Each structure stands twice: as C-alpha cells, then as structure tokens.
Amino acid sequence: MERMKKMRVAVLGSTGFLGEQILEVLSQEKNYEIVLLSGYRNIDKLLHQMRVLRPRYAFSPYFMGKEEKDYISGTRLIKEIGVLQKIILDEEIEGVFFATGGISFLELFLDLLDTQKWLWVASKEMIILAGEIKPRDFFQQRGNFIPLDSEHNALWQMFRMVQKETVHRVYLTASGGPFYDWQGKLSDITPEMALAHPNWRMGAKITIDSANLINKGLEVIEASIIFGLDFQNLDVIVQKESCIHALLELKDGFTLALLSPPDMRSVIFNALHPERNVPNPFRLSDFFRFGTLHFDYPVPSRFSGFYLALEAGKRASGYPTLFCGADEVCVQAFLKRRITFDEIPLIIERVLERNIPGPRNVEEVKKVYRLGMKIAEDLITERSISG
Ligand SMILES: NC(=O)c1ccc[n+]([C@@H]2O[C@H](COP(=O)([O-])OP(=O)(O)OC[C@H]3O[C@@H](n4cnc5c(N)ncnc54)[C@H](OP(=O)(O)O)[C@@H]3O)[C@@H](O)[C@H]2O)c1
Structure with missing residues (x-):
C-alpha cells in the first residue's frame, strides 16, 4: 500500500503474543502510524508500549488511578468500551488490527464491518460469531479485510x-x-x-x-x-x-x-x-x-x-457460537486443573446436545455464546461434585 500520508491504525490486543508481533512489524513501517493501543489485564506491558510508541489513545478496562501518575503526555487513557468504540468508528482511524482473545469487541467488530476501514483480523472466535448473522458472501464482497x-x-x-x-x-x-x-x-x-x-x-x-x-x-x-x-x-x-x-x-x-x-x-x-x-x-x-x-x-x-x-x-444456526462459548470455559477449566485434557471434547459434546434456536442478531449471538459457557460450567461443576 504505497501512500503519501501515513495510515492511522489501532491495534487491539497489543499486549498479546500476536499483538506484540504486529507492533514489531508496524514500528518498522513508515506508512503507518499507531494511534491506539488496547490491552486488557497486562497494564505494565501496555504502559511500556505507550512509553515507546506514544499513541494518542490507550484502552484497558483495568486502568486504575495509579497509571494517571505515569500519565504519558499526549496519550488519552480509556477505560470504557463505549468510548473506545466511538473513537475507533470515528473517521480518524483508518485501519484496525484485531488480535484480542475473547469476544468483548464483537459489537465493535460488527460495526466496523459495515464501514470501509481496513481490517486485519486474527480473532477467529469473533469471525465465527459474526458469521452467524452476516450473509454468506459478506467477507468476499466487503474488501479491505485481510485475515491474519x-x-x-x-x-x-x-x-x-x-x-x-x-x-x-x-x-x-x-x-x-x-x-x-x-x-x-x-x-x-x-x-x-x-x-x-x-x-x-x-x-x-x-x-x-x-x-x-x-x-x-x-x-x-x-x-x-x-x-x-x-x-x-x-x-x-x-x-x-x-x-x-x-x-x-x-x-x-x-x-x-x-x-x-x-x-x-x-x-x-x-x-x-x-x-x-x-x-x-x-x-x-x-x-x-x-x-x-x-x-x-x-x-x-x-x-x-x-x-x-x-x-x-x-x-x-448458532452451534458454532455454542461451541465457542463451551470451549472457552473448558480451556480455562483445564488450565486450572478442574478437568483433564481429554474431558474438553467430552464436555463440549454434551453442550452441543442442547437444542437452540438460530440467532438472528448480535444480542442473540451473545446469548447463545453465554449459554454455551453456562452449560459447560454446570457440567464441570457437576463433575467436580460427583468426582
Ligand atoms: N498468536 C498467534 O500466533 C496467533 C495466530 C493466529 C491467530 N491468533 C488469534 O489472535 C488472537 C490473539 O492470540 P494471542 O496468541 O496473541 O493471545 P494472547 O497472547 O492471549 O493475547 C490476547 C490479547 O487480547 C487481550 N484480551 C484478552 N481478553 C480480552 C478481553 N476480554 N477484552 C479485550 N482484550 C482482551 C489480551 O490483553 P492482556 O494480555 O493485557 O490481558 C491480549 O492483548 C486469538 O484470537 C488467536 O486465536 C493468534
């Protein structure tokens, strides 16, 4: 993309493994300006990135008062997801990297899909959930979308x-x-x-x-x-x-x-x-x-x-979303040693036995995701009680 003017981009999930690699590549590019970074729990890493890259905005819901002392001049700290969404959807940001875990940016992702901003997307769960409600040829028609x-x-x-x-x-x-x-x-x-x-x-x-x-x-x-x-x-x-x-x-x-x-x-x-x-x-x-x-x-x-x-x-019709919700809970339960490695698919299989209506909008997609999480959690708890 040869441009006269730098493209202003946001990197969501900048504190993760992939996000750090995106920053490494972008910081060697002369045609891109990183204007927004977003992390989640790893505030120290986010502050470090802010000191080095000096973006205009940085987001984490876990920013506390103490970071204000470390306030880096020129960077506005954002804690509210609604404020983040508004800034990203604003004209100023021309491209967004999605390298986040979880689905908390689903609404933002869906809103961005309806713009012509450049999107580079690694967050597979988000694509799967969006696929429940977007027409089949949506991504081919949209353009300016590169999977990562x-x-x-x-x-x-x-x-x-x-x-x-x-x-x-x-x-x-x-x-x-x-x-x-x-x-x-x-x-x-x-x-x-x-x-x-x-x-x-x-x-x-x-x-x-x-x-x-x-x-x-x-x-x-x-x-x-x-x-x-x-x-x-x-x-x-x-x-x-x-x-x-x-x-x-x-x-x-x-x-x-x-x-x-x-x-x-x-x-x-x-x-x-x-x-x-x-x-x-x-x-x-x-x-x-x-x-x-x-x-x-x-x-x-x-x-x-x-x-x-x-x-x-x-x-x-909702089953990919149900799967993703159940898998999220099972992986966390395995990491905490609440279930064994082989139990992950066994629990998901039980979750998929549930009959669900196909979601028609983003609220219903999130409802199915949460249902997948809840059924999996109940099965894990039941198993801990009986085991
Ligand atoms: N790593 C790869 O090579 C690779 C390859 C292909 C696809 N992907 C996809 O890219 C995404 C990121 O992978 P990763 O390996 O970089 O994972 P990761 O190291 O766990 O990083 C996840 C990033 O998302 C942030 N995050 C976590 N939960 C969040 C939430 N609820 N709301 C907002 N931000 C949240 C984390 O912030 P904190 O760390 O500050 O908490 C971190 O910046 C995943 O969807 C993965 O499937 C990764």
Whole structure:
C-alpha cells in the first residue's frame, strides 16, 4: 500500500503474543502510524508500549488511578468500551488490527464491518460469531479485510491468484500439535505439556486449542465464513513442519501451496504489502532447513474435538457460537486443573446436545455464546461434585 500520508491504525490486543508481533512489524513501517493501543489485564506491558510508541489513545478496562501518575503526555487513557468504540468508528482511524482473545469487541467488530476501514483480523472466535448473522458472501464482497490467521491469510493470498470457480478443494494445514504421535493416555496431559507448542508462540487459549486440534476445527468454520466455502470442499491435512499454510487443489489437477517458515511477522508484513513489492525483513524461506516435508491425512479420530467443531460448523444456526462459548470455559477449566485434557471434547459434546434456536442478531449471538459457557460450567461443576 504505497501512500503519501501515513495510515492511522489501532491495534487491539497489543499486549498479546500476536499483538506484540504486529507492533514489531508496524514500528518498522513508515506508512503507518499507531494511534491506539488496547490491552486488557497486562497494564505494565501496555504502559511500556505507550512509553515507546506514544499513541494518542490507550484502552484497558483495568486502568486504575495509579497509571494517571505515569500519565504519558499526549496519550488519552480509556477505560470504557463505549468510548473506545466511538473513537475507533470515528473517521480518524483508518485501519484496525484485531488480535484480542475473547469476544468483548464483537459489537465493535460488527460495526466496523459495515464501514470501509481496513481490517486485519486474527480473532477467529469473533469471525465465527459474526458469521452467524452476516450473509454468506459478506467477507468476499466487503474488501479491505485481510485475515491474519496464517492458514486463512495463505488462502487469501492464493485466492487473489486464481478464480474461485477453478478451485476444486481447499486444504488448511495443521502441525498436529505436541500430541500427534503421543502414545500415552490423553488424560495424563498436563497444562504445562499442552502449553508447549512445537512450532508457534501463542497465547494460552489458542495453544490449548491447537494441542487438541479444536483450533483447526474452528479454522475450518472460519475459512467457510471468510471465503464462502461449503464444508464438503474444505479439508485439513497434517503438515508437521508448519511450512505449508494452505493448499488450493484446482479443477485441472494442479495444486497451489503457499510456503513460508512459521513466523507470524511475515504474515503481518504481507498483509501490509500484499502487492509483494517490498522486501521482507523477517525470516525468508530456508528449504534446506526443512529437509523433508511430512504430510498425513486424515486427522486421527482420537482428536474428537476437531470433528465436533466440524459438526457444529455444518449444523450452523448458532452451534458454532455454542461451541465457542463451551470451549472457552473448558480451556480455562483445564488450565486450572478442574478437568483433564481429554474431558474438553467430552464436555463440549454434551453442550452441543442442547437444542437452540438460530440467532438472528448480535444480542442473540451473545446469548447463545453465554449459554454455551453456562452449560459447560454446570457440567464441570457437576463433575467436580460427583468426582
Ligand atoms: N498468536 C498467534 O500466533 C496467533 C495466530 C493466529 C491467530 N491468533 C488469534 O489472535 C488472537 C490473539 O492470540 P494471542 O496468541 O496473541 O493471545 P494472547 O497472547 O492471549 O493475547 C490476547 C490479547 O487480547 C487481550 N484480551 C484478552 N481478553 C480480552 C478481553 N476480554 N477484552 C479485550 N482484550 C482482551 C489480551 O490483553 P492482556 O494480555 O493485557 O490481558 C491480549 O492483548 C486469538 O484470537 C488467536 O486465536 C493468534
């Protein structure tokens, strides 16, 4: 994006693993100005970012009086989400990065989708929830929307190279996570073991979701929403090195693959320079390091959470949202050792047994999400009482 004037951008989730990488990439760019940072609980990190980057605005609902002493001249501290929404929707901010966990910015995200501001979005739950109420081809029609999940970003890059009608099948790749070849009992897997992902550095929620491949199931739903794809044309292939991010099998028998080392900074960099005319200062492909590329197919049935997510995606009508709410609670319960690793999909399966009406607006989507959380929480509590 060659521009005379700097594009003013907001980074939501700047204190997270991905948010920090977005800041690292943006701070080397001369065409972008970071005007707003948003964190959540990690106030020290947010204050540090504010001192270095001096944005005009910084948001956290956890700002307390003491930060006022550390007030950095020129940065307005925002605690109210309503005020944040108003500032971001204002003309002044031209692009927004979504790298937050949770769904607390869902309304803001939906409002932004109806503008023409640039959106770079990694927050998959938010896309899944928005997909409940947006028309099927919404994301393809909108433009100025770049997915930041590496697989979806790879698909976004490849769909720019071919006509959608020429595509026969779409494959997202999965590393398989730390337990793909695990021979022991799934119930013996501790939070510490599950938090050690072999290829990517990420926050706790997405790392646990990656360890049981629920993340990959959520990504299939996300891809179906962003690219308007049917589930029968979407599949997952295990590619252990995380070097191929997605594959497009074309009708003429050829397959496109997008390769790069597993480094989100390259994904972010490409999202800022999709026309590919600026050299990437981050890691470039080193095929000698990979040596051999390994593929495996299909995802083994013991990763039942992956298949439950697919089922929820195919059922649609609120079930993807119900799934996300239940999964959020289950991951936190596993991290607190209230349930075991293998119980995560067992609880979600029980939650999905519930009959729900399909949500028609954002309030109903949030209601279904909270219902998923509540049923999962009740099942976990019941289990703690009986166990
Ligand atoms: N990390 C990756 O490589 C990667 C790749 C693809 C997609 N993603 C997606 O990107 C998102 C962030 O991932 P991550 O690995 O960076 O996670 P993370 O390290 O846990 O960071 C989450 C960020 O969101 C903020 N946050 C948490 N709860 C919030 C809430 N209720 N309201 C507002 N902000 C909240 C956190 O603030 P505090 O830390 O200040 O509490 C932090 O800035 C997730 O949706 C993930 O699925 C990440």
